[in-house]
Amino acid sequence: MVTEIHTKEEILALLQEIKDPEIPVLSIQDIGMLRDIHITNNGYEVILTPTYTGCPAMGIIEADIKALLETKGISPVKVSLTYSPAWTTDWMTEEAKLKMQRYGIAPPKHSSCGDLATAEMHVACPYCGSKHTELISRFGSTACKSLYKCEDCKEPFEYFKCH
Amino acid sequence: MTQQEALFKYILRLGDNALIHSHRLSEWCSNAPFLEEDLALTNLALDMIGRAQALLQYAGNVEGKGRTEDTLAYRRSERQYYNNLLVELPNTDFAYTIARLLFISAFEKEYYAALQKSADSTLAAIAAKTLKEIKYHFAHAHDWTIRLGMGTEESHQRIQNAVNDWWMYTSELFEMDETDDQLVKDGMVPDLKALYPAWLQTITDTLKAASLNMPVTGYMQTGSRKGIHTEHLGHLLSEMQYLQRAYPDAEW
Numbered sequence: 001m002v003t004e005i006h007t008k009e010e011i012l013a014l015l016q017e018i019k020d021p022e023i024p025v026l027s028i029q030d031i032g033m034l035r036d037i038h039i040t041n042n043g044y045e046v047i048l049t050p051t052y053t054g055c056p057a058m059g060i061i062e063a064d065i066k067a068l069l070e071t072k073g074i075s076p077v078k079v080s081l082t083y084s085p086a087w088t089t090d091w092m093t094e095e096a097k098l099k100m101q102r103y104g105i106a107p108p109k110h111s112s113c114g115d116l117a118t119a120e121m122h123v124a125c126p127y128c129g130s131k132h133t134e135l136i137s138r139f140g141s142t143a144c145k146s147l148y149k150c151e152d153c154k155e156p157f158e159y160f161k162c163h
Numbered sequence: 164m165t166q167q168e169a170l171f172k173y174i175l176r177l178g179d180n181a182l183i184h185s186h187r188l189s190e191w192c193s194n195a196p197f198l199e200e201d202l203a204l205t206n207l208a209l210d211m212i213g214r215a216q217a218l219l220q221y222a223g224n225v226e227g228k229g230r231t232e233d234t235l236a237y238r239r240s241e242r243q244y245y246n247n248l249l250v251e252l253p254n255t256d257f258a259y260t261i262a263r264l265l266f267i268s269a270f271e272k273e274y275y276a277a278l279q280k281s282a283d284s285t286l287a288a289i290a291a292k293t294l295k296e297i298k299y300h301f302a303h304a305h306d307w308t309i310r311l312g313m314g315t316e317e318s319h320q321r322i323q324n325a326v327n328d329w330w331m332y333t334s335e336l337f338e339m340d341e342t343d344d345q346l347v348k349d350g351m352v353p354d355l356k357a358l359y360p361a362w363l364q365t366i367t368d369t370l371k372a373a374s375l376n377m378p379v380t381g382y383m384q385t386g387s388r389k390g391i392h393t394e395h396l397g398h399l400l401s402e403m404q405y406l407q408r409a410y411p412d413a414e415w
Contacts, residue, residue, distance in 0.1 A: 052210060053217055053292055053294060053296065054210050054211070054214070055213065057208070065307040082288075083288040083289055084284070084287070084291065085291075086288070086291045087294075116298060116302050117167075137199035137200070137202065138203065138299055138302065139199075139202050139203035139206035139303070141164060141202065143209055145200075155345055
């Protein structure tokens with residue numbers, strides 16, 4: 001039984017502290033992974049959706065959520081995964097995209113519904129803003145990013161793929 | 164066969180295809196032609212292992228005997244695996260790996276698009292999710308097929324050999340057994356035969372763009388729907404399952 005009542009808003013505010021371990025400037029809310037919180041007599045259920053099916057950060061995020069809420073006296077906490085609706089970069093806020101760019105990752109520019117060829121063109125360099133850039137590989141250090149290089153400032157950079 | 168039994172066996176097939184293809188791709192880790200490709204092939208492997216995890220977990224739930232995705236992956240022998248023969252064949256060389264990825268991703272692109280309409284909401288959700296990833300897999304295979312086909316005489320010959328040699332494993336992708344018949348009738352899964360024309364068109368267009376010849380259709384391999392595999396699957400499993408077989412229930 002839940003003895004002390006914590007509101008959904010309170011929990012959502014606390015969970016702002018939970019960052020994506022791969023992009024530590026973004027919270028799981030910024031990135032659109034946190035879908036919902038259910039509060040019942042049996043406890044608190046946090047609903048997440050994975051960015052990619054094989055995202056290796058899910059285990060860490062789940063453990064972070066449980067640890068954080070426990071220190072605030074919120075328990076029992078259950079973290080559940082949902083696949084539907086499928087995660088999309090369209091859920092990312094403009095603020096999140098700006099934070100990502102300042103961190104050095106080019107944010108997704110197009111809707112996930114477009115075709116790949118359009119999504120991959122004219123990606124702006126997060127360092128100098130030039131659109132004179134070239135795709136090196138569709139797959140980068142993590143599943144969600146591809147590799148680019150800037151033809152003007154000559155810096156390599158990562159682009160968060162439209163998904 | 165009850166619907167539950169049919170569904171369990173069918174989801175195993177989907178999960179096994181993702182798991183075994185993933186394992187083959189992961190063998191490229193630190194062995195790919197260059198660093199970016201090393202990252203790309205292992206990224207593909209990661210997508211597929213994520214898909215395998217979701218599917219095998221669901222298979223365990225459907226079966227209802229307490230088996231988890233790990234039990235299903237690590238405690239079955241080759242006769243209990245239902246992946247298509249094509250995904251278990253050794254990587255051979257980079258061209259063969261790309262030709263396989265082309266055949267499989269072109270198939271999965273059509274397959275998972277159709278599975279999104281499944282009457283089973285879990286399968287539909289996994290399909291919608293995985294389809295986004297498969298689009299990138301196909302783009303990768305497509306671009307490399309063209310690059311190899313239009314590259315040097317050597318690269319052209321190698322990708323042509325790969326496409327020719329593995330053609331005999333492609334008709335199995337569309338084979339349907341009594342499991343399929345039952346689930347298609349219930350609107351749970353797509354009719355595989357109906358996906359063939361679109362797949363063939365994609366392959367024809369890609370090979371043409373790469374200035375490669377369409378392979379000649381002759382004898383076609385079969386067996387996996389009954390759990391009959393090539394000798395390669397046993398070797399793959401003995402490596403993949405070693406730790407859980409030697410130290411049952413060992414945890415990371």
